Amino acid sequence: MKEAEIGRPPRLGIPALDDIWARHGGRLEITGPEGLELLYQIVSIAVSPPRNGTIVVVDADGRFDATRLRCGIEDLTHVHVYRPLKGHVKETLEQVESYLLGGEHASMGRECVGMLVNGMQGGDIMVGWRGWLRVESEREDVSRFGMGVSVEEAMRERAQRQSSVESKGWRAVSDWGEYKWTDD
Numbered sequence: 001m002k003e004a005e006i007g008r009p010p011r012l013g014i015p016a017l018d019d020i021w022a023r024h025g026g027r028l029e030i031t032g033p034e035g036l037e038l039l040y041q042i043v044s045i046a047v048s049p050p051r052n053g054t055i056v057v058v059d060a061d062g063r064f065d066a067t068r069l070r071c072g073i074e075d076l077t078h079v080h081v082y083r084p085l086k087g088h089v090k091e092t093l094e095q096v097e098s099y100l101l102g103g104e105h106a107s108m109g110r111e112c113v114g115m116l117v118n119g120m121q122g123g124d125i126m127v128g129w130r131g132w133l134r135v136e137s138e139r140e141d142v143s144r145f146g147m148g149v150s151v152e153e154a155m156r157e158r159a160q161r162q163s164s165v166e167s168k169g170w171r172a173v174s175d176w177g178e179y180k181w182t183d184d
Helices: 003-007 015-024 035-047 073-078 089-102 151-167
Strands: 028-031 054-059 079-082 112-118 125-127 133-137 170-174 177-181
Touching: 015 028, 015 170, 015 177, 028 035, 035 054, 035 073, 035 112, 035 125, 035 133, 035 170, 054 089, 073 079, 079 089, 089 112
Parallel strands: 028 125, 028 133, 054 079, 054 112, 112 125
Antiparallel strands: 133 170, 170 177
16 A cells, blocks of 8 residues: 555545545545445445455444445455544554555555544544534335225235335435435
8 A cells, every 4th residue: 555545535436425525625524323324335335346445444433334334255355444442543543544554464555545434533534423414314205104004005015115115225415415325
């Protein structure tokens, strides 16, 4: 990993998010109860073909779950996850940078797409309670069964409603643009 790759503005390989990122000045600050869903999407795309990058996740609140990533098993070696002690995010970011530049690891030769911080301030991408890019589920838009619906009616509508839920995904919205995706 070359030092120039760490210091330059990252590109995720997700055109809509790259555009939002550039418009806002080179940092994503994600908020909302579904913020981790966007984090999983970013990480999965960043390390998978054709992007083939490496990415660092500093998981300050311990909620990052690598089993939620949608990338190949071989791509997981390029996801570097750190869980710092409380209050030590800055020190962890500094140590990670020197490790990536000089360490012997599977990601040598790959571009570092960015450093993500979950649950605290810092990094290129931050997921927390404060931010300007709000993540929402579109699944909330699927209508619920009304009062008085019989079991028979519900069973008849079951397949159509399930299909509707599966076709709905997520959206990240801000004053600088919007990005939508599904869990396919």
